[in-house]
Amino acid sequence: MASSLLVPSHAAFAQSGAGAAPAAADQAQTIADLQRQIDELKAMVTALQAAQSDPARGPAPAPATMAAAPAPAAPLAVTSIAQPAPATAPAGDPRLAAATPPPPKSKAWYERLRLRGYTQMRFNQIVSGDANAPAGVSRLRTIGDGEVRPDNNFSFRRMRLVLQGDLNDHVSLYFQPDFAAAVSNQSAGERREGTVSLRDMYADVFPFDDKSFRIRLGQSKVPYGWENMQSSSNRLALDRTDAINSAAPGERDIGIVAYYTPAHVQAIWDRLAKDGQKLFGNYGAFGFGAFNGQGLNRTEANDDVMLTGLATWPFELDGIGLEGQVFEVGGSFMRNRIRPEVRTGGLSATSFKDDRVNIHAILYPQPFGVQAEWNWGTGPEFVPASGRIEERPNNGGYVQLMGKIDESPIGPFYPFARWQYYRGGFKGAINAPRLETEELELGFEFQLDPALEITTTYGFAKRKEADERRLGQAEGQILRVQAQWNY
Numbered sequence: 001m002a003s004s005l006l007v008p009s010h011a012a013f014a015q016s017g018a019g020a021a022p023a024a025a026d027q028a029q030t031i032a033d034l035q036r037q038i039d040e041l042k043a044m045v046t047a048l049q050a051a052q053s054d055p056a057r058g059p060a061p062a063p064a065t066m067a068a069a070p071a072p073a074a075p076l077a078v079t080s081i082a083q084p085a086p087a088t089a090p091a092g093d094p095r096l097a098a099a100t101p102p103p104p105k106s107k108a109w110y111e112r113l114r115l116r117g118y119t120q121m122r123f124n125q126i127v128s129g130d131a132n133a134p135a136g137v138s139r140l141r142t143i144g145d146g147e148v149r150p151d152n153n154f155s156f157r158r159m160r161l162v163l164q165g166d167l168n169d170h171v172s173l174y175f176q177p178d179f180a181a182a183v184s185n186q187s188a189g190e191r192r193e194g195t196v197s198l199r200d201m202y203a204d205v206f207p208f209d210d211k212s213f214r215i216r217l218g219q220s221k222v223p224y225g226w227e228n229m230q231s232s233s234n235r236l237a238l239d240r241t242d243a244i245n246s247a248a249p250g251e252r253d254i255g256i257v258a259y260y261t262p263a264h265v266q267a268i269w270d271r272l273a274k275d276g277q278k279l280f281g282n283y284g285a286f287g288f289g290a291f292n293g294q295g296l297n298r299t300e301a302n303d304d305v306m307l308t309g310l311a312t313w314p315f316e317l318d319g320i321g322l323e324g325q326v327f328e329v330g331g332s333f334m335r336n337r338i339r340p341e342v343r344t345g346g347l348s349a350t351s352f353k354d355d356r357v358n359i360h361a362i363l364y365p366q367p368f369g370v371q372a373e374w375n376w377g378t379g380p381e382f383v384p385a386s387g388r389i390e391e392r393p394n395n396g397g398y399v400q401l402m403g404k405i406d407e408s409p410i411g412p413f414y415p416f417a418r419w420q421y422y423r424g425g426f427k428g429a430i431n432a433p434r435l436e437t438e439e440l441e442l443g444f445e446f447q448l449d450p451a452l453e454i455t456t457t458y459g460f461a462k463r464k465e466a467d468e469r470r471l472g473q474a475e476g477q478i479l480r481v482q483a484q485w486n487y
Helices: 001-008 010-014 020-053 063-066 261-273
Strands: 115-130 154-166 171-184 190-205 213-221 252-260 287-292 308-314 325-336 357-365 366-381 388-403 412-425 434-449 450-463 474-486
Touching: 115 171, 154 190, 261 308, 366 412
Parallel strands: none
Antiparallel strands: 115 154, 115 474, 154 171, 171 190, 190 213, 213 252, 252 287, 287 308, 308 325, 325 357, 357 366, 366 388, 388 412, 412 434, 434 450, 450 474
16 A cells, blocks of 8 residues: 555656646645545554444454555555554554543442432321220230320331441441330330431342342341331231231341342242332242341350241242242241340240241232231240240231232222231240230221322221230220321
8 A cells, every 4th residue: 555655657657757737646646535535444444443433343354445445556655644543553553542431430338328218197097996094904006006096196117217238249247227216214105206217237148149149237127027028118917916026026126137039039029029019028939047046136155056047939930821820838946045034124044945947828919919927936925824934835927818909099009908817925024914905907008109009908906915914805996097108
């Protein structure tokens, strides 16, 4: 190519004395040829740069017109036109490197974190029944919500912020306080609302790049019971059932847990979540943990370690003609010893056995489904006849029917009906009182907006109050409405 620019044509040299006009015409033609060749070279360089940024395209071929371009008719001293880069520039050529985008800059740890949360405001109304009772007789109360009482209107049930994110490729953070907790004045028993309580503070460690296995360190949920693991922001019913939640009041403790989720199980859960199903969260298809065992935000009181384990497995039912339907089944166990709080102050002098087993099953609604759990065990329970806490058997669970209607005038709509039953001690209250619960609850949730959910329930309850000084079952009907906004 360079020879076509610098070597003179013999014919053009022979005609150089023929006159100025022909020479000027030849010179104009030669400049035009040179300009065309330069434009073609620029096009080749541009194509090479594009190929470098997209290796799948390969090197660009030389334009066909380059081979057919005629040689210039006369020698010219071209000094004002810069030489273009060779068509086969090496990979390290700085002119091509300048077109390569720099590698993405890794984010600092504080850029990987995100803040989210939700708030629940409730209205509770005892419509009929034993809202009040004489001393020694049970009143209509629940262990899930202390604001179910006659002299109450509106209350905050939960007000939570979550700070979470990946600190790096192998460690993530989860921090969740609750700003709607309540504590009691120890001298007079008056409740103080709007206090802050730690719910979760843990780090997840991922030894492997696929993140199917994790080790959780800190205060987190105890892997026992499907309903206990499910977030309150995602549950249909307003409160967890007495039978399942009595195994781990507050659902959390300090310890270490290992979770494992196979990739194809995670794929099923991801599909269900995308479909709007109410899952229990990614707590692993298999989980095993060791905790203090005294309960949420309580000081450890013995050398015993609580051991828990959970397994759950979803089955896709497309093969039997139920297109898109998923059936999940599993179980969990708990082995522990605990010292309950006593009426005289402090903790019991003796540690009591606190062991349980649980089974669960869920047919996700498409559009109708069913969810059920039951557990059995032995735990502390106050016995009025002896006037002391003893180890006694417990058992109970629930069955819930539910629907999922995606299209309605008020948005996604979830009707449900839940029946629950429990007989046994409640270690989360003073003196581990016995609970006797039977309740049928009808309700529905609808989403006016992705950020706003409204849940209304009407319950028919027979309950023994969680107080060993009160006997018998209270009966009544309870209307409850909750607004939850997510942010």
